[in-house]
Amino acid sequence: MKHNTTPQFIFFLLLIALCLAACSPVSKLDRARKTYDIGEYYRAIPTLNKIYRSEKNQYYKGEASFYMAESYRHINQPRKAASAYGRAVRYNYNKNEAKLQQARQLLKLEEYEDALKLFDEYLKEAPGRQLAYNGQTSAKLGLNPPTLTRYQVEPIKKLSSKNSDYAPYLDPTDPSQIYFSSMRMAGKKRKKLNRITGQGSSAIYTSILNSRGEWQDPELFLNQNMDGSFEDGTFSMTSDGKTVYFTRTRYEKSQPMAAEIWMTQSMGGRWSEPVEVELGPDSVVFAHPALTPDGNTMYFVSDMKGSIGGKDIWKVDKHGDSWGTPVNLGTEINTEGDELFPYIRENGVLYFSSDGLPGFGGLDIFIAEPQDDGRWKVSNMGRPINSSADDLGITFYKNREAGFISSSRGNAKGYESIYSFNLPQIQPLASGTVRLSGNEALPRNAVVKIVGTDGTNTKINIDPSGSFSMLLKPDTEYSLLVSVPGYLNHSERISTLGIKESKQYSLDITLTSVGAPxxxxxxxxxxxxxxxxxxxxxxxxxxxxxxxxxxxxxxxxxxxxxxxxxxxxxxxxxxxxxxxxxxxxxxxxxxxxxxxxxxxxxxxxxxxxxxxxxxxxxxxxxxxxxxxxxxxxxxxxxxxxxxxxxxxxxxxxx
Missing domain, CATH: 3.30.1330.60 (OmpA-like domain)
Structure with missing residues (x-):
């Protein structure tokens, strides 16, 4: 038999081979994995889903399921992510990791019993991983939730859009002005979807509170074009309001580069052209800047060498016009999970979000108080500041337990919205009426002496009508001694320990004459x-x-x-x-x-x-x-x- 070996025939065979290779499941998965690896999670999902549905090979179905789950996790779709992780477990692809991540997604869905079961199974198969132990604690916390804190949390509809609005920041020089990051689409010249999130490009917006207490329509902070070449977010400002640091992610050939920290300064009523802050290699993430009030220390998020988990919180001190060597905040704060969105108050207390520490589901907001020995005391802010969803990006009014957070609670798409929070002031009040047993008129030298465990030691005069009142403090015990010449002294005890709201303590006192039985x-x-x-x-x-x-x-x-x-x-x-x-x-x-x-x-x-x-x-x-x-x-x-x-x-x- 004569073989056809013409160049045309050989080219035809090569073309078929290339086509078969391109159509193979491995090739399709490689392309989808490449899309995933460069961080384009939203864009990767349809391809991975198509591979999963059409593929017969169980290994490839499991691989497609796993990376589909990872993509859903990154764009905050916990229900779809949990389902896809479950399929990866079923097809035995990266089974342990899939089981761990599925359990973490179930926490966000408040399916605590199922999550706890998966954490237990995981630790039997792969003991020793702190992320799983913390997950167990979180599941048990969800099953036996602690009492709600006194914080009151309310959505701010005027600052929220149909897309993600996150990381609010109050102007330290003007509490009536707020900045925040947003992926909103309205008013943008080009409505190009972001390949990572499927939303609009992130930009920084600002809004002003008018005299009626209403937030005005948000406006862009910087004159940012919306061609998708870069995204901005996560804002911090020096205490004098003259210098701003923020996160910028640039895109090169439609692929995201590592996030960077940029800076702009107020000059003559305008903001200067932003410049990058040099902190390390271009391939490393530097994001979420947070400045101390004096502007000499910056906390930020990075995955640089020396990180404990995915993203860690670091700090760096300023020396003249340049920044020094970054220092990792250590295992008291950083975990195998992600620690994000640091915020430092004027008293030196650090706030940040973490999905690796024990919490209520996704990202929770934590308080880190510096100790005299250089360590940190870390605690969860509790509910309702935190929820089973992602809670992140806190900012405070100066010297007040009030401010703003962002949270994806109640949003089926996993998009964040801006919420206000406030810790109502507890103001106990003691008031009373003093009468004399014979209905005699009260003398002018009638007094009440008050001694408190907080150091209070004072006297107040009783009004001729017999009335008196005084403001008390929460979490204090008081002894009151009523004294009127010619009458027996009378004592009362008042405790404000553990009260959760303002309370009035009313006393009706009748003094007995020293001559009456x-x-x-x-x-x-x-x-x-x-x-x-x-x-x-x-x-x-x-x-x-x-x-x-x-x-x-x-x-x-x-x-x-x-x-x-x-x-x-x-x-x-x-x-x-x-x-x-x-x-x-x-x-x-x-x-x-x-x-x-x-x-x-x-x-x-x-x-x-x-x-x-x-x-x-x-x-x-x-x-x-x-x-x-x-x-x-x-x-x-x-x-x-x-x-x-x-x-x-x-x-x-x-």
Whole structure:
């Protein structure tokens, strides 16, 4: 047989071979992987999805699923990412990593039980990875969430668009002006979709709060063209408002270069042409600048050599006009995950977002407080500042627990919006009215002394009307001592520990004249008994307070009984009751030399005073509850009258 070896035939065979190679699953995946590797996640997804649906080979289906999941993760589509990771696990492609990442996506979907199960499985198969241990903690946190903090979070619709609006920043020189990054499309000359996110190109916008408290329509901060050659975002400004640092990502031949930090300065009312800040090699990410108030230290995000995880937070000090050698903030802050969007307050406290530390789902905002030994104390800001979605880019009003964050909560596309937050001030207030037992007018030298665990030690005058008030502090315990000459001092205790909102403590105080006997209404005894009942202990504690508040006071305890028909028995029982009260008070620490006791039996029936008469319709002031008087009453009134006779009186003898 004669073989056809003409040049035309050989070229034809080569063409077929090239076509077959180009149409092979490996070639298609290579092209999709190349798109993924340069960071064009949005653009890679349709190709990977097509390969997955048409491919029969399970290995290639698993590979396509894995990189589709990774792409969905990068553009913040957790539900689609979790599903694709699940397929990669099923097809046994990069199974452990796919399982770990699927669990992390389930956290963002608040599917905590399923996430915890996957984390447990992963750690059995690949123990020792801190990212998975932190994931376990996050899942358990979701299943048993802590109490909400007092922060109030509200969306700012005027600053939000249909696309991502993120990383707000308040002007340190003008709190009525805000800057933020946005991928919005409205008003742009060219509506070219970003190949990484599928949104518009990121740019920095600014808005001003008008006199009515309304944010004005956002405007571009820099005169940025929208041809897709670069994107700007994540803004920081020196405290004098004259220098701005921001993140810029440039594109070369439609491929993104590593993110860079750029700078512009205010000159004659205009911003200068931005210039790049040299921090290291061009191939390394430098992003998310955050300046200290003095402008001499910059915190930023990078994946440079020495990083602990994906993206770490670094800091660098300024020396003259140049920046020094960057320093990694270490394992107290940085993890195997990503740490992003640093923000430094005027008090030196650092705020940042992390998806590697234990949290509630995606990126959470954390506080890092510098310690005297150079370390950091890191804590999660809790809900509602954080959510199961991505929460990032915090900024504060100066000297206020209020500001703005961005969050993708409640957005099915995973796009961020701008939210305001505020920690309502807790303002406890103590107010009261002081009355004298005989309705006498209050003297001018009536005072309340206040001592608090916060160091408070002051006196305030009581108004002639008897009213007083004072502002208290949260998380403090106070002792109040009311003092009026000729009357027993009276104390009150107020605790503001643990209160979650403003609260008013209202006091109604009646002072007892040093010459009037004190009778405790709950100090009653069972018939024939001298045992003190538990319900009397509260009023007896008031007697203890009076004695403690009036250290020079001496009192007589006199016990009285109803008439039983045998005066000797009544006298003996009353003496036993007086002695029981004496013993109770001394057991509570009262010096026995300040007390005396006597039993009066039934020989001194109760004489009704105005206060008692006002409580009982069947009595009038100055009635004496003799046995004959009681016999004329109905049965219910007789029982009440007997209780009044069956009493213990405390009389001041010095």
């Amino acid at each position: 004190m009778i405790l209404s709950t100090l009653q005894f069972d018939t024939g008994s001298a045992a003190i009942k538990s319900e009397a202990e509260k009023e007896l504690s008031q007697i203890i307070d009076i004695l403690n508040n009036n250290p020079d006071l001496k009192i007589e305890i006199s016990a009285h009984t109803e008439a039983s028909g045998n005066q000797d028995t009544d006298l003996q029982l009353s003496k036993q009751r007086a002695d029981a009260v004496y013993q109770y008070l001394t057991d509570k620490g009262i010096d026995g030399n300040r007390l005396s006791s006597r039993g009066a039996g039934s020989s001194e029936p109760f004489k009704v005073d105005a206060k008692t008469a006002s409580k009982h319709a069947f009595l009038r002031e100055n009635d004496v509850l003799t046995e004959q008087f009681i016999q004329r009453l109905n049965r219910a009134d007789q029982r009440n009258a007997v209780k009044l006779n069956n009493r213990v009186e405390f009389t001041i003898i010095r």
